[in-house]
Amino acid sequence: MSVLPTALLPTLIRRERASLAATLLAPPVALAVATILNLGLYILMGRDPVAVVHAMLLEPFLSWASFSEVLLKTGPLLLIAQGLAIGFRAKVFNIGAEGQFILGAIFASAIPVWFPQATGQWIWPVMLLLGAIGGALWASITAFWRVRLNANEILVSLMLSLVAAQLLNYLLLGPWKDPNGFNFPQSVMFQYDAMVPMLISGTRVNVSLLLTLALSMAAWVFMQKSFIGYKLQVGGLAPRAAGYAGFNEGWAIWLSLLIGGFAAGLAGAAEVAGPLGQLQRSISTGYGYAAIIVAYLGGLHPIGIVFSALFMSVIYIGGDNAMVSANLPIAAVRVFQGSLLLAYLIAATFVRYRLEWRRTAYGSRP
């Protein structure tokens, strides 16, 4: 059985230490490979590849109006991905950010829905805070299930996302439906004070982008400079060593999930109190899932994630452009996202491994 054509293939040999060059090259290489593969797909679909590239990768940068939309979409992706990356480095796979985002949006909407007449500058900050708490609470269910009941956090967090989507449906079809909304599944429009103030006039970019950047800084300090962040990383890289050092695994899981939920909830709140101005069914266009890709593409590093979030946002806006100008179905964005992550995972292998052909490899098979 061992006599296979694999004998002709190169073998992966573990490097003595991680390669910095490969770390930095992996994202751009993955990007290039995914772009070429997807262009091939578009050509097969009979689309003009030049038009698609123009619409997807260039147009978002060509006007201030469209670039500001890129910045607007970067916010939630960046925020969620920063939170998730902390967990992923601790090997806590919270893939339910979508649900935590939705809960954040719901919690934040409670104020304008229940108190539509309320005024005052305190409203939007309280909404953001409530949203973050909502996201963290939703994530804490997963943490409890994982720590106390030993349940797999991937499955529980994902299931909770599907439940969250139904909860949103329930609210919008029932108690929170706008009575004057022509039966559309959406809440009332929020009052002025329930909206996050604008940052750049003439665009939809608001103050939450600054908050997101500040939290990215905080994530960098937390992961790279603090002892708690260090403990989390050791727990992820060498769980046994962490155990001997007395780092509590359950505590790491709670912290990872609460941070992830907090960030995703905040993002959800900023979305309803920002560009949307009401609770709708389509509050998230898969941000919670796309942020997983953003986190990996950024090498799970707070600074890398800033760039990958910006890029992913370009793909979203560019995908919308390409739908209009090059008649490309919006599902193409998801295909691109999936293939991008796959390409990145292959490229990232070379951070820890190098290729060697069998003849020169030591310990070759008999």
Place this chain on the structure above:
Amino acid sequence: MNAIEFILSGMLAAATPFLLAALGELVVERAGVLNLGVEGLMAFGAVLAFIIVYHGGGHLLGFLVAGLGGAVLSLIFAFVALGFRANQVATGLAIGILGQGLSALFGKSYESLTVKGVPKFAFPWLSEIPVVGGLFIQDVVAWLSLAVTLAIWATFAYTKVGLVVRAVGENPKAAHAIGYSVILVRILAIAFGGAMAGFAGAYASVIYTPLWADGMIAGRGWIAIALVVFGTWLTGRIFLGACLFGAVSLTGLAAQATGLDVPSPLLSSLPYLVTIIVLGIISADRRLLKLNGVASLGEPFER
């Protein structure tokens, strides 16, 4: 027809997509690999089968193409996760996103279209028993998936192939040392799992609810992965779990039919809630998971 008869007669058909996908994932996990892309593999199989059947290719060809498509897509998973030792969780998620994207892309011009299902076969005598008779009137694929369940159980219990797959999952180094190619066994297991997920998707889109809608798999691939845990990696228990979820997904319809005034989003989330609760109950018994779990699950194999 009362609610119980309704659930009994529809349970097996509702369970079949769960069952096929979960059995496929069982084989993959038994070989030590965690493929979280089942949802995407099912969606991909579902759209392929739907397109074939819609254009008159017939259900048999539809299923074959769906199985082939699922296998091919899962081989991309194998290429990345085994060939490059990438993180299996991330790779599985990527395959899931890719599969769902491809299904939406291919299915775009088929949205809300319908096809004809397949006829049901009734067991003589048994199908005439009151109340439980409906259990014995099923379509051919539902009957076949029972046969597949038995076959997989027997393979793991009695055959060398089953033993090799388990050895590769429990102790890959030992399996390698006695001359088995761990990677090859895992590739074959992954391809089998992909094909089963493709069949499961096909069943969902051309037999169970013969219509195409983006997102129609609706978490069933994830529940299938959870079912493998519920069943503690045992074929028989996975079958029972699939039946339970078949029944749960019908309970909503039954409740509405009896005029019970429950909001439909609550009913839609019932399978997910049950998954969460059962996952908590089963996993809390750490000994049970340790006893039947797969030792090398999710870890890349390095000599």
